[in-house]
Amino acid sequence: MRLAVLPWLLLLSGSALPALANSGPGMRLASGAADVARIAPPRIDQALSTLVDSGELVGVSALVWQDGREAYFGSFGLADREAGRPMARDTIVQIYSMTKPLTGVALMQLYEQGRLDLDAPLAQYLPEYAAVRVYAGTDVKGKPLLVAPDRPILVRDILRHTAGFASGGNEPGPVGAMYRKADPENFGHTLEQMSRRLAGVPLLYQPGTRWLYSSAVDVQARLVEVLSGKPFARYLQDHVLGPLGMDDTGYTLGEGDWPRVAALYQRSDDGVMTRIPDAKAYPLNRGGVALTPGSWGLTSTLDDYMRFARMLANGGQLDGVRLLQPATVRLMASDSLPAGITDTSWLPGKGRVGFGIDFAVRIAPPARADEASGEVGEFFWDGAANTLFWVDPVNDITAVLFAQWVPFGKVPLHKVFRDAVYADDTSAAAPRE
Template identity: 55%
Template structure:
């Protein structure tokens, strides 16, 4: 099995403005994260076998508030999980891609409500797959309207990620758009041959749309996607330890990915699976996955978002653009039953490559967080969030699959406290 094989592509899917909060809940007083509680949680998660190693980095009120770590980056080598450990972040790549494309939007290169096919002509004439006929052939119809760039940004274009029993995914399975052997240009040509799951704008469906975003960056900028991100995001932000393609020299710092085995124990994922394509020289540079980074580097990205597009005197995005990305832009007509698993992330909606919290947690079982926060996570149980109301950003790093939402629930409890209402004081 390859990292970008159909099984894991489907697994990515299982893997961030505010509305007025409920008057029935009182605001929380300003708080300082309890570092001892965070460290104790990480220790217990390791000792209980919930993960092999992890770290948590909290930035609050303009300074480092906590860094805690526990366990191993490689249990077999006795190598600890430290702040210098390299991690594969999978879908936490997506917000980076969104920032890259929105830089080009600020330059007037496209309009959010422009048809996607104006810039990527291969997406002209897309069809919706409604089923299979008696001979096993796809039944297709015209969509109610073409997908727009905005649809692609918010997972409402009707695109798929493959791996389901939807009729459209029979074409995905045959073409394998996200094969690591494809370039982004080849990916896009194949992706455009996969029928839509639904009419654009009618459903939220997690998809390879962020990889289409990456191809659009290439077309609009005239640069290879990885080169564009390095030049316009990583280098300006001082993220010197971040990128897609890595060398064998990095293996001594790279955390292993651990998989829950049939016995429930965590077993190391075989090297030939967990190193593709980052270390194998494959041509694919996904917009939706693939970045290798450290907690310190990714926190620089999170701090830039917390500062509304600026860090250390370098402006990456305008404040209004960050606010737009962190605003719930899902049409209310896209009701909960048409939002796939998105409601499991909390009470909220979706902006541009972010989940956005729009109301306080409704029950103890819901992950703690503040109204107005925005975040995303990654398949090996990675997580980051930005909490503007508390002037805080958090990066939680671990390398465990399958995706473990209870682990995220508990790290948020450790950061906020289990009784946090989700409403910060004015």
């Protein structure tokens, strides 16, 4: 997740994921109707509106589907405080790292076509990674020691953040300095140039030994280009966004889109929200930029992203359009971290989770009261401006939550929303007036 302003399943072809809930690691069917979460709109209304009314948030909106129908929509506060424009259903926001699952779907389409072996060396497809070296400390003169990797970076490593890449431009030490000098994420670079520059930076750790969030999904986007012969943004439009009818999702905003675009706010430690100028808040989206990252950069609306989430919940298809086979969605939504990995950076902060292909995967129920509610078998991800989505096969729930402030966290929005969705208080389930 990066901001320019903040150097940031059974194999039955027609089956939906709820029917697959007992077929993968950590997934199970609910044992009976009493065990299934039931959405109570007034409870969610109260939870979200309280955060806005208290001044913790400028604006927030949410959409929840359950059992194949819309179960909740709510919007509170302002999308643009300075213009007095309310948060609305069609408000366009930066989804930042919620771009990653879309990239993963694009790449896995090519995997289904037999163009990609997940256990092949990455260099088989992107030769620039054949000569990577691994940082192994410094010598007595303080010069970096670089060694050959114990094994090649595998395609699977760039899907689950175990490739060895540094975490980005803020990485301390010699590798961070080399990363900043290479400047792979410069907006003037194409994905090809980005990948070549990244390949020239030493790996921070041996492939497969650690989970560390990185630019790996940008490499996925470059891999889509190489395998498909199309620019990544064009492939994404032709094979994911267009077929799903996600007409409000893309890298470039048109002139007519801006009246619906949410402002982005910087939250201070004492809770003051200061608007970030649009030119800095939406650096990629005005056009004229070469980079189309796989890891961030898309803008979207609640309904657009919900179509994507519902496609995943339905085992790879929606409204008669199939993007992936159910087995592929199950693969993406299954924990694939090697058993020997104990260093997983901040991933445990998202709960008791593993990692699949561009999703976190819940592998155990919350163990403490301060953990957000959720169901074993769900898969999810979020974005730097505090957006969130998840798919819960057990309860047949898909949820999308939008807000627009940085830095990530500070306000417990995700926990408040999740707890309201999963609370057991059935008295709150009365219809809204």
